[in-house]
Amino acid sequence: MKRIVKAAALVGVVALLASPLAAKKVKWKLAETWPSTLTPLASPPLKLAQYVKEMSDGKFIIKVEGKEKHKAPLGILDMVKGGQYQMGHSGSYYWKGKDINTVWFTTVPFGMTPSEQYAWFYYGNGMKYMKEVYDKFGVMNFPGGNTGNQMGGWFRKEINSVDDLKGLKMRIPGLAGEVLAKLGVNVTNIPAGELYTSLDRGTIDALEWVGPGMDIKMGFHKVAPYYYTGWHEPASEMQFLVNKKAYNKLPDNFKAILVTAMKAAAFDMYVENFAESVKAWDKMKKDFPNIKVKHFPKPVIGAMRKAATEVYESYAAKNPKFKEIYEDYTSYMKKARAWSQMMQGGYLNLDK
Ligand code: CA
Numbered sequence: 280m281k282r283i284v285k286a287a288a289l290v291g292v293v294a295l296l297a298s299p300l301a302a303k304k305v306k307w308k309l310a311e312t313w314p315s316t317l318t319p320l321a322s323p324p325l326k327l328a329q330y331v332k333e334m335s336d337g338k339f340i341i342k343v344e345g346k347e348k349h350k351a352p353l354g355i356l357d358m359v360k361g362g363q364y365q366m367g368h369s370g371s372y373y374w375k376g377k378d379i380n381t382v383w384f385t386t387v388p389f390g391m392t393p394s395e396q397y398a399w400f401y402y403g404n405g406m407k408y409m410k411e412v413y414d415k416f417g418v419m420n421f422p423g424g425n426t427g428n429q430m431g432g433w434f435r436k437e438i439n440s441v442d443d444l445k446g447l448k449m450r451i452p453g454l455a456g457e458v459l460a461k462l463g464v465n466v467t468n469i470p471a472g473e474l475y476t477s478l479d480r481g482t483i484d485a486l487e488w489v490g491p492g493m494d495i496k497m498g499f500h501k502v503a504p505y506y507y508t509g510w511h512e513p514a515s516e517m518q519f520l521v522n523k524k525a526y527n528k529l530p531d532n533f534k535a536i537l538v539t540a541m542k543a544a545a546f547d548m549y550v551e552n553f554a555e556s557v558k559a560w561d562k563m564k565k566d567f568p569n570i571k572v573k574h575f576p577k578p579v580i581g582a583m584r585k586a587a588t589e590v591y592e593s594y595a596a597k598n599p600k601f602k603e604i605y606e607d608y609t610s611y612m613k614k615a616r617a618w619s620q621m622m623q624g625g626y627l628n629l630d631k
Pocket of ligand 1 (some may be wrong): 489
């Protein structure tokens, strides 16, 4: 009898040592590109911190610091690499000046939709390439929440032809800006806080932001009536960055908790942003019935597509890794799109 009790006690001790309860307390810090109130972009880090704390029984704590605290919104990669922060939340395409291949993990003009891109990340080669591209920074990259297909932006005047793009002053960042510059657009970069006034005063003729859920807070619909559908950011995925050394020091169960919580928090943002846009668009179209939703005319889209291909091909000619990912991405997209058109396209066209 005694022996049985002893054995049971020993099993209990072993179980305790292996459980999260026995692990040392871990305290991490996460820096995000956004002000900590800018939901839904600021939501994934907060949800991640909450999930990690609950799943670890309070033993793994992540403190989230917004842009207002660290004052380096575009310094996130450097700060995670240097170890000042164990984690970051940002957008991979902000690091295109450090490595052009980081763009593949956010979105690209005329690229995949969120479901196509998630399939590429998790069941194609996306995560493999993420690892290859971020390894040299000593940082790990994980999907961190998707905005869904972004709107093409707010325009003061209608765009009827490629000629209407010439000399147009527009705020549009990233590769899409490079594409439009090829078509004669005067691409400018204006801080977020000055965008509304610039559009209102005609300092710029057009701008793109995200979609109704985030655009409504900026008020662009009050000063520019044409709301164009998107082509340039079809699936913008945010990113979680993790310092590799810090990750490797975590006990295995904390690693599993972190990876699972990042995935759950990322999914939440996609849904939250969709729901915000449902609500905002319903309100916007009621309050401002003059908003005209437009698709760019076919010849304009054709010219943009051609310019985008030229941009991709010029990077591919200079950068072998870009060429490799570009080929993998486009071949996956071709197969994925055939299914999307049949499944989603078919269904959405039932009512047309
Ligand atoms: Ca955007």
